[in-house]
Amino acid sequence: MNELVKTEFFSEFWTFYISAITLAGIVGCAVLLKLNSIKPTAGAVKLHGHTWDENLQEYNHPLPRWWSYLFYITVVFGLVYLTLYPGLGSFKGVLGWSAVGQYFKERDAADAQFAPIFDKYMKMPVAAVAADPDAKAMGERMFLTYCAMCHGSDAKGAKGFPNLRDKDWLYGGTAQAIETTVLDGRNGVMPPGMVQGAQVNEVANYVLSLSGAKHDAALAAKGKPLFETVCAACHGPDGKGNQQIGAPNLTDGIWLYGSSEKTIAETITKGRNNRMPAFKEFLGPAKVHILAAYVYGLGGAMEAEPAPPPAAAAPAGGPSAKLYFDSGKADLPGDAAAALQAVVDFAKANAAAKVAISGFHDETGNQAANEELAKERAKAVREALKAAGVAEDRVEMRKPQVTGGGGDNKEARRVEVSVI
Ligand code: HEC
Ligand code: HEC
Numbered sequence: 380m381n382e383l384v385k386t387e388f389f390s391e392f393w394t395f396y397i398s399a400i401t402l403a404g405i406v407g408c409a410v411l412l413k414l415n416s417i418k419p420t421a422g423a424v425k426l427h428g429h430t431w432d433e434n435l436q437e438y439n440h441p442l443p444r445w446w447s448y449l450f451y452i453t454v455v456f457g458l459v460y461l462t463l464y465p466g467l468g469s470f471k472g473v474l475g476w477s478a479v480g481q482y483f484k485e486r487d488a489a490d491a492q493f494a495p496i497f498d499k500y501m502k503m504p505v506a507a508v509a510a511d512p513d514a515k516a517m518g519e520r521m522f523l524t525y526c527a528m529c530h531g532s533d534a535k536g537a538k539g540f541p542n543l544r545d546k547d548w549l550y551g552g553t554a555q556a557i558e559t560t561v562l563d564g565r566n567g568v569m570p571p572g573m574v575q576g577a578q579v580n581e582v583a584n585y586v587l588s589l590s591g592a593k594h595d596a597a598l599a600a601k602g603k604p605l606f607e608t609v610c611a612a613c614h615g616p617d618g619k620g621n622q623q624i625g626a627p628n629l630t631d632g633i634w635l636y637g638s639s640e641k642t643i644a645e646t647i648t649k650g651r652n653n654r655m656p657a658f659k660e661f662l663g664p665a666k667v668h669i670l671a672a673y674v675y676g677l678g679g680a681m682e683a684e685p686a687p688p689p690a691a692a693a694p695a696g697g698p699s700a701k702l703y704f705d706s707g708k709a710d711l712p713g714d715a716a717a718a719l720q721a722v723v724d725f726a727k728a729n730a731a732a733k734v735a736i737s738g739f740h741d742e743t744g745n746q747a748a749n750e751e752l753a754k755e756r757a758k759a760v761r762e763a764l765k766a767a768g769v770a771e772d773r774v775e776m777r778k779p780q781v782t783g784g785g786g787d788n789k790e791a792r793r794v795e796v797s798v799i
Contacts, residue, residue, distance in 0.1 A: 394468025401467060409454050416441045450529060497665035500672075505554035508669060510677035521666060525658070534677055538636055539653060544677045545720035546559070549625040552681040558620070562664065567625035571650030573609050582606055583643040589618040590632040594640075619780065623746055697732065697798025698725050702760060704792045709755035715763050722766045725798050734771030735799045736760050736762040737779045741791035746783070752780045760794045775799070785787025 387400050419425075427437045460661060464472040473661075500508050508514045523532055531539045534741070537540035541549055549567060550560050572580050578601075585602030587594035613626040620628035626637055636642050636651070658667050674680070698721035702712055712718075726732050738757030740749040754776075761774050783793050 387448060391648050394470065398467040398470070401461070405454055405457050409451070412442070412447050412450050412454075416422060416447045426631060444757050445619045445645065451456060495574055499667050503559060503677050505668070507671045508672035514669050514672060518669045518676070521662075521670055522673055525662065526670070534772050535676070542633075542677050543674050545633060547628060547631055548622065548679070548680045548681070548683070549627055549635070551622045554671065554675050554680065557674050557680065558667065560655060561667045561671050561674075562657065562659040565625055565655040567651065567653040569626070569646060569651040572648060574605055576648060578602070578605055579647050580640070582610065582638050586618070586643050587640060589630045589682060592632065599734075615780075616778065618763075631738070698722050699797040702794045702796070703789060704756050704794070706743075706788070706792065707752070709752060709759050711759050711763055715760070716767065719760070719763060719767060722798060723769055723797050725765065726769045726773060732798050733773050733775055734764060735777045735796045735797050737777045739779065739782050739791055739793050740794070741749065741788040741789065742783050751784055754778070756794045
């Protein structure tokens with residue numbers, strides 16, 4: 380609160396200046412009143428000399444007493460007011476009242492009054508709050524106050540501000556992901572200048588091709604390898620994005636900044652740095668919970684984490700295997716050969732069959748390092764298959780969309796192997 384009660388006056392001069400003008404004005408009024416209240420001596424009653432309407436003239440009689448007393452009262456009132464309340468520059472008044480202070484007092488009173496209601500919703504999961512009409516009305520009011528200036532009153536967003544009604548999520552559309560976004564804020568950073576010159580248009584055309592938009596096929600073909608080396612790290616080899624860092628899906632035809640080649644080239648050349656503010660401190664978790672539920676209820680939200688990618692699920696018919704790794708390690712587990720036996724046998728018997736490998740990690744530690752670890756684990760399994768006689772070109776490394784988590788930590792540190 381103290382942050383907000385700072386005075387507007389940065390130098391003492393202005394306090395003096397304003398106080399002087401205000402007080403001089405009040406004293407001036409009093410003097411004027413006094414001068415106009417003096418009764419002329421009997422002989423000195425005379426006409427002022429002002430003439431209206433040819434025959435209407437004015438004597439120098441004093442103001443009526445009742446009228447001047449009323450005026451004196453306002454002078455006294457003014458002085459008392461300026462002593463008690465702020466009005467003279469940065470002087471805060473002896474009562475210490477302030478408009479901001481009053482606001483905080485009213486807000487705290489309201490918070491106390493509504494605390495039981497917020498408590499009730501805080502204990503309910505987001506999906507349940509979203510289904511509650513009262514909570515929805517509260518959420519809508521708060522959304523219009525705190526979010527609409529960026530996301531629009533219909534929550535459909537604008538250039539650079541994501542649409543919150545569609546199923547395209549930068550950071551994930553589960554109840555939990557939405558709540559985390561609003562609590563902690565987000566900062567999507569696309570670095571500038573990773574490709575230059577003619578390469579910009581090549582890669583931009585490849586990006587256009589990803590969503591089936593109009594593009595120049597020859598340029599796109601040149602852009603493909605560039606994309607795979609430079610852009611895939613964040614947007615994924617297939618361009619489907621990465622919700623951990625808010626790298627958008629480039630294949631769905633939904634654009635944060637626009638679908639023109641010019642806009643895409645601009646993103647590539649200049650980069651983007653986009654920020655969603657954090658609301659944890661400002662609104663507190665209880666209000667954020669209701670807001671998250673409101674966004675969840677807008678129709679675009681996801682039920683739960685997206686289902687594991689197809690690579691992870693064993694296709695009907697072929698055998699599959701899971702290998703579990705030690706924490707922080709990519710060394711093959713001792714039972715690797717035995718675990719892989721069925722897959723190896725099947726691959727040897729079916730020359731057309733390929734083997735897909737997906738590496739996973741647990742959620743402890745650094746995300747980038749974990750993803751690298753998951754990849755190393757998958758590579759170790761590829762080596763093991765090679766050693767068992769399955770040629771490298773029959774093995775497909777598949778990076779799962781979500782590489783982290785799944786069950787407990789032990790279960791999470793796995794490599795899934797399946798025949799495709
Ligand atoms: C100052 C502008 C601004 C305000 C105010 C704002 N947002 Fe955002 N919001 C953004 C931006 C910009 C992004 C995208 C961030 C990025 O690209 O990394 C975003 C992203 C989001 C996302 C993630 C969308 C996705 O696709 O994953 C959600 C959810 C969200 N905002 C909800 C809210 C809610 C709820 C409020 C009100 C409490 C709010 N925002 C207020 C600017 C704002
Ligand atoms: C370090 C990670 C990273 C790399 C590498 C990266 N991007 Fe991005 N890109 C992002 C993020 C994050 C955003 C979203 C920025 C935002 O929220 O405003 C983005 C946004 C974009 C957009 C805007 C999408 C839209 O919906 O409007 C395009 C197009 C794009 N990237 C293309 C590329 C291309 C092409 C490359 C390779 C030259 C590339 N990116 C490399 C992280 C990356």
